[in-house]
Amino acid sequence: MNIPKRTAERLIKIFHFLGRCEKEKVTSVDLEKVLGASQDVIRRDFSLMKIKCGKSNGYDVIQLKKIIADILDLKAEDSGKERKCCIVGLSKIGGVLLDDQIFSGSSFKVVAGFDSNVNRTEILKASFPLHPLSRLKQVVKDEGIEYALLSCDSSEAQQTASLIEESGIKGIINITCSIYSVNIPVVNACPVLALTELAALTA
Amino acid sequence: MNIPKRTAERLIKIFHFLGRCEKEKVTSVDLEKVLGASQDVIRRDFSLMKIKCGKSNGYDVIQLKKIIADILDLKAEDSGKERKCCIVGLSKIGGVLLDDQIFSGSSFKVVAGFDSNVNRTEILKASFPLHPLSRLKQVVKDEGIEYALLSCDSSEAQQTASLIEESGIKGIINITCSIYSVNIPVVNACPVLALTELAALTA
DNA sequence: ATTTGTGAACAGTTTCACAGCG
DNA sequence: CGCTGTGAAACTGTTCACAAAT
Numbered sequence: 001m002n003i004p005k006r007t008a009e010r011l012i013k014i015f016h017f018l019g020r021c022e023k024e025k026v027t028s029v030d031l032e033k034v035l036g037a038s039q040d041v042i043r044r045d046f047s048l049m050k051i052k053c054g055k056s057n058g059y060d061v062i063q064l065k066k067i068i069a070d071i072l073d074l075k076a077e078d079s080g081k082e083r084k085c086c087i088v089g090l091s092k093i094g095g096v097l098l099d100d101q102i103f104s105g106s107s108f109k110v111v112a113g114f115d116s117n118v119n120r121t122e123i124l125k126a127s128f129p130l131h132p133l134s135r136l137k138q139v140v141k142d143e144g145i146e147y148a149l150l151s152c153d154s155s156e157a158q159q160t161a162s163l164i165e166e167s168g169i170k171g172i173i174n175i176t177c178s179i180y181s182v183n184i185p186v187v188n189a190c191p192v193l194a195l196t197e198l199a200a201l202t203a
Numbered sequence: 204m205n206i207p208k209r210t211a212e213r214l215i216k217i218f219h220f221l222g223r224c225e226k227e228k229v230t231s232v233d234l235e236k237v238l239g240a241s242q243d244v245i246r247r248d249f250s251l252m253k254i255k256c257g258k259s260n261g262y263d264v265i266q267l268k269k270i271i272a273d274i275l276d277l278k279a280e281d282s283g284k285e286r287k288c289c290i291v292g293l294s295k296i297g298g299v300l301l302d303d304q305i306f307s308g309s310s311f312k313v314v315a316g317f318d319s320n321v322n323r324t325e326i327l328k329a330s331f332p333l334h335p336l337s338r339l340k341q342v343v344k345d346e347g348i349e350y351a352l353l354s355c356d357s358s359e360a361q362q363t364a365s366l367i368e369e370s371g372i373k374g375i376i377n378i379t380c381s382i383y384s385v386n387i388p389v390v391n392a393c394p395v396l397a398l399t400e401l402a403a404l405t406a
Numbered sequence: 407a408t409t410t411g412t413g414a415a416c417a418g419t420t421t422c423a424c425a426g427c428g
Numbered sequence: 429c430g431c432t433g434t435g436a437a438a439c440t441g442t443t444c445a446c447a448a449a450t
Binding site for chain 2: 003005008009011012013015016017020033034035036072073074083085092093095096097099102103105106107108146147149154170171172173175177178179180181184185186187188189190191192193194195196197198199200201202203
Binding site: 250 | 409
């Protein structure tokens with residue numbers, strides 16, 4: 001099925017919200033308050049995605065969660081389907097992400113870390129192996145890694161991003177303060193860039 | 204001037220890219236490769252924003268950067284205009300953000316940190332004061348803090364976000380894995396949520 | 407020849423309005 | 429009633445096409 005970009009963004013938010021929702025039913029009015037979107041768009045999204053688990057008293061939370069997970073192909077960790085990721089750049093935020101707990105409950109699993117500084121890959125500890133950056137291509141291929149969390153220095157961002165692209169990875173989470181040029185999707189998770197966006201929104 | 208949302212997002216990316224661009228001129232074709240957007244949209248954005256610093260050989264980098272900074276009201280740290288932020292929740296990523304270096308070169312300055320665990324606010328060190336969460340409202344008011352980087356536990360996310368909203372803060376950078384309901388803008392910078400978005404994009 | 411700047415066509419997204427259901 | 433589901437209208441954003449500039 002072809003999912004419109006904005007619809008996908010909202011479904012993701014709804015999915016995450018439902019994960020912590022304790023009620024049995026949820027209405028589009030409830031969701032309106034949680035997302036930044038009107039009840040109309042939400043119902044329209046459901047209509048487009050052929051989600052029809054709603055009665056006049058709202059949507060069944062369990063059912064809705066299951067349907068959205070199915071549409072977005074986001075299976076919980078207990079269903080067996082895990083998407084493999086790696087962390088590239090292990091200083092600062094990259095180092096914090098070595099903690100498995102951060103990804104627990106998601107459908108993502110970090111299976112490798114990389115850093116150009118071999119000191120770091122040797123000293124730092126994680127439940128998965130840490131490699132020198134030069135081994136990236138090989139490990140990505142061997143392990144079938146799909147996504148990279150990029151947290152290197154800004155000065156190395158472009159060249160590292162290009163290396164990641166060449167390795168065959170599908171997309172990058174950008175945790176550097178840089179904008180670089182690659183032909184795979186990049187989603188931002190850098191607090192500083194996010195602040196700039198927020199400032200423009202509230203201007 | 205009224206800036207369309209998508210246009211603002213692209214201008215921000217262009218602005219950050221130009222910060223590290225060493226060339227003297229840049230064309231819409233160059234920018235096309237860096238953003239995920241076509242040269243047409245970029246020229247359309249400039250047209251809408253009345254940016255006309257381009258000749259047939261491209262845009263003057265220095266001039267362009269200045270104009271965009273002006274439009275988005277993003278002045279570099281040397282111009283005197285600083286936007287004050289605070290970090291709420293000092294474990295994990297929040298703790299890493301205590302390092303001033305991360306924000307250097309941006310127009311944002313972290314002036315306070317908060318945590319519900321008083322142990323943490325006493326043990327951790329930063330160039331700005333760390334307070335118990337109970338002091339949030341007072342400090343935000345006294346310091347004129349505009350934005351909050353929220354990095355608390357998921358279980359406390361909704362209540363902490365509500366507290367931030369009440370304090371009069373303009374917007375939140377979400378570094379928790381939660382979606383919560385507030386009436387101020389929220390921009391995501393949580394790696395796990397970003398991965399979910401990326402997965403939907405590459406599905 | 408290459409690149410800007412923009413009207414006009416097109417595509418995507420949101421809102422309005424309201425019928426139908428519980 | 430309040431809520432869902434969906435045409436139709438309104439709006440926003442993107443691409444096409446091309447004249448003007450260097």
